[in-house]
Amino acid sequence: MYLALIVMLILSExxxxxxxxxxxxxxxxxxxxxxxxxxxISLGGLCVMVFVRTxxxxxxxxxxxxxxxxxxxxxxxxxxxFKNLSPTVCQKLVSLLELLTKRxxxxxxxxxxSSEQEPADQKSLCYHDDITAxxxxxxxxxxxxxxxxxxxxxxxxxLIYTLLYHRCLFDSYQHHPMFQDLxxxxxxxxxxxxxxxxxxxxxxxxxxxxxxxxxxxxxxTDRLTKFPELRFRYVEDENTVDFFVPxxxxxxxxxxxxxxxxxxxxxxNAQMLSTTS
Numbered sequence: 001m002y003l004a005l006i007v008m009l010i011l012s013e014x015x016x017x018x019x020x021x022x023x024x025x026x027x028x029x030x031x032x033x034x035x036x037x038x039x040x041i042s043l044g045g046l047c048v049m050v051f052v053r054t055x056x057x058x059x060x061x062x063x064x065x066x067x068x069x070x071x072x073x074x075x076x077x078x079x080x081x082f083k084n085l086s087p088t089v090c091q092k093l094v095s096l097l098e099l100l101t102k103r104x105x106x107x108x109x110x111x112x113x114s115s116e117q118e119p120a121d122q123k124s125l126c127y128h129d130d131i132t133a134x135x136x137x138x139x140x141x142x143x144x145x146x147x148x149x150x151x152x153x154x155x156x157x158x159l160i161y162t163l164l165y166h167r168c169l170f171d172s173y174q175h176h177p178m179f180q181d182l183x184x185x186x187x188x189x190x191x192x193x194x195x196x197x198x199x200x201x202x203x204x205x206x207x208x209x210x211x212x213x214x215x216x217x218x219x220x221t222d223r224l225t226k227f228p229e230l231r232f233r234y235v236e237d238e239n240t241v242d243f244f245v246p247x248x249x250x251x252x253x254x255x256x257x258x259x260x261x262x263x264x265x266x267x268x269n270a271q272m273l274s275t276t277s
Contacts (some may be wrong), residue, residue: 001036002066002067003205003244003247004069005067005074006070006234007075008051008074009070009073009074009232009234010234012073012074012077012233012268013077013233013234014144015081015229016098018044018077018078018080018081019081019167020082020255021042021043021044021047021081022043022044022078022081022082023042023044023083024042024043024044025040025041025042025043025110026041026042026043026046026101027039027040027042027068029041029046031244032049032088033088034044035089036087037088038088039088041086041225042083042084042086043089044078044081044082044083045084045089047074047078048075048078048082048085048089048092048093049089049092050086051071051072051074051075052075052089052092052093052096053092054067054071054091055068055071055072055096055137056095056096056141057065058071058097059096059099059103059137068133069136069162070234072120072137072141072144073140073231074233075140075144076140076143076144076147076230076231076232076256077230077231077232078231079143079144079145079147079148079151080147080148080150080151080152080229080230081151081152081160082147082148082151082152082155082179083152083155084156084158084190085155085156085157085158085159087158087161087162088210088230090156090157090158090159090161090162090163092231093144093145093159094162094163094166094169096141097141097142097145097169098166098169099137100134100137100138100141100171100249101138101169101173101268103134104131104135104138107127107130107134108131110127111128111131112129114127114210129175130227131137138173138179139178139179139182142173142179142182142183142186142229143161143182143230145163145186145187146182146186146227146229147227149185149186149224150185150221150224150226150227152222153216153219153224154188154216154217154219156216157209157212157213157216158209160189160193160212160216161205161208161209161212162187163189163190163193164190164193164194164197164212167190167194170183170186170187170190174187182227182261183227184225186222188223188224189224192207192215192219193211193212193215196211196212196215197211197212216269245267246267246268249265249267250267250268253265
């Protein structure tokens with residue numbers, strides 16, 4: 001999984017790759033989401049869905065910061081090319097933001113209660129580290145949404161619709177100093193489109209989407225504050241040889257037609273590999 005993630009992060013550094021995957025459509029992907037069957041999705045939308053699900057699962061179970069950081073970095077690299085994201089992808093993206101926010105609120109409260117009961121200890125330091133990691137994740141997701149709105153507002157009506165639906169979530173960030181600068185564009189978009197759909201009958205999603213699509217074309221994007229382009233690059237760790245060399249040789253031994261003497265292999269347990277295969 002880590003190797004696949006590294007490859008995707010490196011590919012996401014290429015603007016042409018990001019552009020093409022969001023213009024390449026895939027059909028018959030009902031298997032992707034049991035709750036909301038998806039008939040068609042872009043390859044880019046599929047990548048966004050996979051990264052978002054990975055971060056979501058990681059936040060709940062594994063809490064692997066390396067996995068968390070690199071998934072968000074790949075999403076950030078692709079964000080300026082987000083185009084025609086499906087409703088399900090937009091919902092998953094904002095739901096991830098909601099999950100991290102709830103965990104952040106919960107941990108802040110736990111740290112407050114812990115500090116009242118006893119002086120600062122190792123547990124408080126752990127709380128602080130977890131809260132900092134969550135704040136970084138929330139900020140990156142807000143940067144991703146900002147980037148998508150600034151670069152491709154008219155091509156992301158479903159993202160706008162999802163932002164309107166979750167307005168209360170974004171209202172909650174306005175008093176947090178770490179997020180205030182990123183809320184200006186998001187709240188401007190929410191306020192503008194809210195005023196345009198105010199007369200649409202409640203529950204009429206189709207009519208609301210028509211209004212959003214029409215307004216997205218005419219809203220001047222120069223009203224949005226421009227931020228530096230999100231650009232993350234894969235930086236190789238000093239000790240990657242310890243992982244990659246045995247891994248590549250294991251694959252070579254397992255899948256090539258070359259015969260190796262497993263008893264003489266020292267990089268990894270080749271005899272166990274030959275037994276399982």
